[in-house]
Amino acid sequence: MCTETDDLKLLLFAFNCGQIPHASTVIRNAILSTIVRDQPTTQPQTSQSHLDFPDFIFLSLQELAPIYDCFLWRNEDEFLTPFIDAVTHLTGINEGVFEHVATCSAGLTFAVLFRHVPSSLSIGDVRTSVVTLGYFETGLKGAASIRANVSSGTLSTEITFVAAHLTANEGYREIRDHNFQDIARKFAYFTNDSVNFSKEDATDRDFFYKDGSQVFILGDLNYRVALPPPTTPLLQAAGIAVPGAPSAAADQSKLAGNYLRTPKWVAPQHSFVEDWMDYDELTISRKHAGTAFFGFDEADVTFPPTYKFDSNREYAPGRVPSWCDRVLYFDMFEGGSGIKVEKYASLPELDGSDHIPVYAITTVPFKRPGSLSEQLVANLLKHNIAASTAAPAYQITSRGVSLDRQVAPTAIRARQIKLQNRHIAARTGRIKAMEKLIGGLVYLVLTPAGNGILLAAVLGLVSAYMLLRTYPPGIDPYRTGLEYEGRPTTTASDKQMLNSD
Known part of the structure; x- marks a missing residue:
């Protein structure tokens, strides 16, 4: 980049690795293919040196290594190293195309950020934060985040990258919604690395929602497709035909296994996208229920479901194919005129897991962003989520009710600080x-x-x-009537003689 008006180009890559190691060359070829696909068709692809590389690459990796490697041996580096090597040696020809900026992990979830070099961009104030979810908050599920300030000349912008892995299993939409709310409540980005976690009134930190910070959250969000039974009036009224739906006489207990078996990966499968997206839980939570991902947007999903695949690369029988792996963004620019998604697709070439990775190529302009809207802040206060904003939250009302009467913003901030300190301190114990x-x-x-x-x-x-x-210790076999080394059992006369003694 040479001018202050250029956009910042990002490659966001999300992959649930399935706790299986992946070769560096396979990862390199898969990530490089996303960049090649993004090049204009008029540009000759005769040499990788002519590729238009993104300014930053962010990897969101879930289930990177087996649980015992991450939790017991702490040797997850051997699983992470192939990904770092793949990006830092992305072209496979000349080194130094990308440099590793930071890594942050929350249990089995890893956030890894890379910067393109050489570049006129400067990066600073890199901060990290983690939130653990799952049983006992051990990190079986969770989120890891990297926040950094990127400058181009006199202009700068702050970007927050989040790798997330939410609760699994079908029918748990509300729990996944609460997972996001926990992430939004518990994330804290410290301005001082030596902060005293035991000091509950410490305020040297920013929250997840912050004026001027562009946020990208991606990973295995685990939201499923909640299809109603194929024979219900709801589907018939909507005119939706489930692919390969069985007859009404079919065994209802075997519906999933019968009508969801599909051939090997063939893209695009528009019937999935057009007919099933209305039943996508993430869409329901964001647009209809309004209980998660407040203010976040997502580009149109045009790729087939990314989960769940068997060893033959077919959708697993008995499981509803779902778009578990997603990329969402929070646009801080006025009217949503800032972040642009140039490409949003899946990457079936990288296999070995029961998930298909997804990626997005986006641009963020170097222009002055806006502040959190009053409507958004009102919604955050309603859900007891603190935000770093200069907006006068106490003046905001929602549905005619003054929110400062329900939850005082200062009380929210103090409560969130205490919660964060206890949460982070517990991670060490x-x-x-x-x-x-x-x-x-x-x-x-x-x-x-x-x-x-x-x-x-x-x-x-x-x-x-x-x-x-x-060999009962301390017990005389003659007194207990037990045979020992061939001796006969104690008789009644023996007992009488013993008692007379």
């Missing part, structure tokens, strides 16, 4: 101990080596029990 316990249990149950240890322990306990049963 109780939660870490619980992670090791869960990692150890998973290692014993799900790995051959762990099964061997578990089996040896069980056999040892059984052997010890049998040994104690055979």
